[in-house]
């Protein structure tokens with residue numbers, strides 16, 4: 001009889017870390033197993049635990065652990081490889097279970113649980129075989145999983161000590177069971193007394209168990225854990241399926257082992273992109289929405305991943321064709337490169353060809369080009385240039401009543417933001433969030449100055465990106481109005497063709513540009529961008545999917561989606577589990593945007609407020625390092641030393657405890673301004689022998705190993721190890737800016753503060769494992785004074 005083999009997600013991740021020769025032998029094993037699982041050479045035997053886990057021989061040293069999941073309709077046996085272990089780490093007690101909440105098969109590796117906890121819970125592990133390893137001289141070290149075990153897994157008696165209070169006091173085994181903790185770990189979890197033991201216990205545990213136990217250990221009440229962690233993944237498993245491994249296999253995230261698996265395994269973790277969506281993420285991807293939908297969530301919770309999978313889902317539903325009915329857009333140019341690369345690994349080329357991937361300003365520019373005579377386009381300028389022109393104008397007019405910055409913002413946010421086309425409209429406009437109120441005569445003065453300013457821009461054939469967005473939105477809205485008028489007329493004449501009318505109006509082929517629009521980094525788009533996007537897609541089911549986090553808004557674009565025709569009411573969801581950042585980094589970063597007790601608040605892109613409640617991680621790592629230095633030179637010297645150490649750590653796989661990584665592109669240095677970028681790059685390259693590459697608007701420039709850029713350039717990216725340098729008071733936030741508004745414009749002051757905090761928050765949450773923040777002089781006031789407070793309990 002032949003067999004179908006699948007690979008458990010965790011086993012797949014562990015396989016990547018194994019020595020190449022073991023991977024090869026595993027592949028041969030799979031091949032033989034699929035041909036005939038009963039072949040005596042495979043030595044397939046049940047473990048004594050629950051009898052549902054079998055071991056089979058890969059070679060002299062390694063064993064595959066498999067669970068039998070029935071026989072399919074064609075009579076083929078179905079097996080799931082739950083782990084690949086050195087035989088010394090295979091124990092008779094290992095078992096699989098079906099999780100009562102998720103309905104998935106769970107394999108729990110008790111061998112990583114520390115002996116103290118095992119002993120307290122009365123669990124003894126019996127190795128399947130204690131004979132010496134005949135190949136030990138030639139074999140590579142046991143897999144990384146085994147290396148994670150810092151203590152032997154057998155239960156040698158420990159000296160008697162005063163029994164300590166359980167870490168999860170106040171929680172019963174029944175509570176844990178009901179919440180969805182893996183059955184095999186319930187008694188052990190209750191026996192844990194220290195957080196280090198908990199770390200060890202959950203290191204081999206399924207994600208749901210990890211999430212629940214960390215939540216409870218951090219003090220989340222049981223009800224909150226049930227609501228935030230358990231309920232979203234509860235499949236309400238029918239009683240009759242509680243023991244059906246075959247049915248559970250269909251719900252479990254697995255990779256089918258076929259002939260392609262060899263290449264996959266040999267190429268290491270080239271499939272790192274292949275994220276198995278968490279059920280809470282998957283639900284957002286597959287759902288049918290009756291209109292625009294929005295997903296929010298803290299950094300690293302997978303908003304971009306969800307947006308990419310959403311694009312795939314939508315692309316798969318498209319009728320055949322050669323056009324591009326899906327738009328995937330984002331705010332920053334360098335992120336589109338990243339989005340394209342990630343989407344390319346997720347979609348077949350034919351489907352990828354149906355998706356337009358472009359950043360929002362480029363999209364607006366394209367609309368303008370289409371609508372202007374060739375050669376008649378304007379030169380687009382950045383805000384800093386335009387502000388300089390306004391300052392010059394005020395100087396020429398000897399106008400001292402208004403500051404250029406104030407007027408520029410009034411223009412950007414009130415006049416352009418609300419598309420106010422004339423003086424009367426400006427007199428009547430709402431100026432919510434603008435702080436200082438202005439009366440009618442003042443509005444008249446402002447309008448007059450700004451009219452002169454825009455006339456000057458026009459005369460010089462220049463326009464700002466804000467103006468360009470506004471014009472593009474207008475063109476698109478006119479186009480949408482025509483489409484609507486055509487449809488209304490068609491409806492009025494009973495659905496007849498409109499050949500005569502269309503031929504005379506050039507309307508025959510006009511339609512909405514896209515069927516679906518997917519937006520990432522939504523928090524930074526301007527109101528005009530939203531109007532343009534709204535007009536580009538027909539209102540209806542699945543029209544817009546919007547991902548963003550207002551805590552990461554680092555440009556000054558505030559928008560209430562409801563006012564620009566994007567109604568997300570009742571279609572908002574929030575992701576809370578970070579897949580990027582460790583608990584330690586998260587605790588630190590959260591302090592930066594912690595607005596409790598202050599008047600700072602973050603919006604939800606609509607009329608409400610957003611928060612990061614429940615934002616958490618199950619990853620652990622070192623506490624972020626906060627490094628005071630004596631001077632800028634001292635900061636640079638210490639930075640270089642740190643980077644040398646990081647390089648070695650990455651190259652050696654943290655001394656053999658983790659996967660070895662090429663330091664290239666895994667280390668980054670983040671600073672507050674362009675000047676510092678140049679100084680850091682120059683120092684590292686010329687004084688420290690470290691090759692560098694700059695993060696620019698267009699992506700990484702050059703192939704140096706350490707990436708250096710300003711905080712703005714780091715949005716959406718991630719690095720294994722990240723240093724933020726120059727995090728000093730006066731720079732984060734800029735004293736000059738804050739002082740200007742502290743007294744004169746309290747609203748603006750708050751906005752600036754929120755923006756600076758968000759910038760540091762974005763920067764700090766780019767780090768996956770290691771974060772180091774240094775400064776000289778006084779530290780940024782957003783950094784915690786008490787460094788101990790960063791320690792996660």
Ligand SMILES: Nc1ncnc2c1ncn2[C@@H]1O[C@H](COP(=O)(O)OP(=O)(O)OP(=O)(O)O)[C@@H](O)[C@H]1O
Pocket residue numbers: 273275276277278281297298299300301302303304305306549552578579580715716717718765
């Ligand atoms: N279900 C998952 N399983 C494993 N890894 C995941 C999962 N979801 C996301 N990730 C990983 O977490 C990291 C962060 O994901 P992503 O960039 O989508 O987060 P984000 O919410 O958009 O972050 P940010 O707001 O900081 O831009 C990525 O490395 C991604 O591959």
